[in-house]
Amino acid sequence: MTPYDYNARQYHVATRDMVSTELLQGIFPADRATWDDDPQFLGWPAHLQRLHAAISEASARLVGGLEAVLDEPEGSVQEVMGLSGMNRLGLDLVGHVHAHHSFEDSNVLPGFLDRFPQLVQAIDLLENDHSYLDQALDQSELVFARLNGEGTSKVAVAEALKQAEALKKILHRHTYDEEDILIPAVLSAYG
Ligand SMILES: [Fe+2]
Ligand SMILES: [Fe+2]
Numbered sequence: 001m002t003p004y005d006y007n008a009r010q011y012h013v014a015t016r017d018m019v020s021t022e023l024l025q026g027i028f029p030a031d032r033a034t035w036d037d038d039p040q041f042l043g044w045p046a047h048l049q050r051l052h053a054a055i056s057e058a059s060a061r062l063v064g065g066l067e068a069v070l071d072e073p074e075g076s077v078q079e080v081m082g083l084s085g086m087n088r089l090g091l092d093l094v095g096h097v098h099a100h101h102s103f104e105d106s107n108v109l110p111g112f113l114d115r116f117p118q119l120v121q122a123i124d125l126l127e128n129d130h131s132y133l134d135q136a137l138d139q140s141e142l143v144f145a146r147l148n149g150e151g152t153s154k155v156a157v158a159e160a161l162k163q164a165e166a167l168k169k170i171l172h173r174h175t176y177d178e179e180d181i182l183i184p185a186v187l188s189a190y191g
Contacts, residue, residue, distance in 0.1 A: 074153070144163070
């Protein structure tokens with residue numbers, strides 16, 4: 001198998017457009033149009049997609065909520081942040097995604113590697129994503145924690161919005177590609 005450089009633009013989660021077909025070609029090409037017709041899809045694959053949908057929904061809600069707070073007058077920011085739950089949603093999202101990734105790292109990905117050794121490079125890509133995302137989540141935690149105290153300002157909200165937008169983009173890329181790598185393998189093995 002050809003080695004690949006995770007940090008190259010076409011592989012890195014922050015810059016790639018899709019999971020590289022070089023990593024999947026000849027293994028399990030992803031054809032999402034056929035997933036719904038597969039009876040196996042209703043088991044673990046649908047569960048994984050629901051977990052990912054909850055992550056996407058929360059990160060989109062965070063971006064939309066912080067944008068709405070920025071439309072409020074400076075004097076109302078603190079109150080609106082509390083009433084809308086935007087003072088906690090970012091930290092909740094960070095905790096939730098950390099837990100999701102650590103379960104995948106300790107259980108899901110090693111299990112897939114045992115069962116589908118052909119996916120070694122694609123799974124390595126996902127593990128690299130997790131370690132990059134962990135750093136992004138730690139950075140996000142620092143920024144989002146500033147929304148949780150007294151005296152939250154629009155400057156802090158604007159900074160959190162920028163962080164939330166970046167996080168939403170890489171979380172979407174990772175979860176979508178993770179499905180493209182893992183779900184076809186399950187459908188192909190048990191279908
Ligand atoms: Fe993941
Ligand atoms: Fe995941």
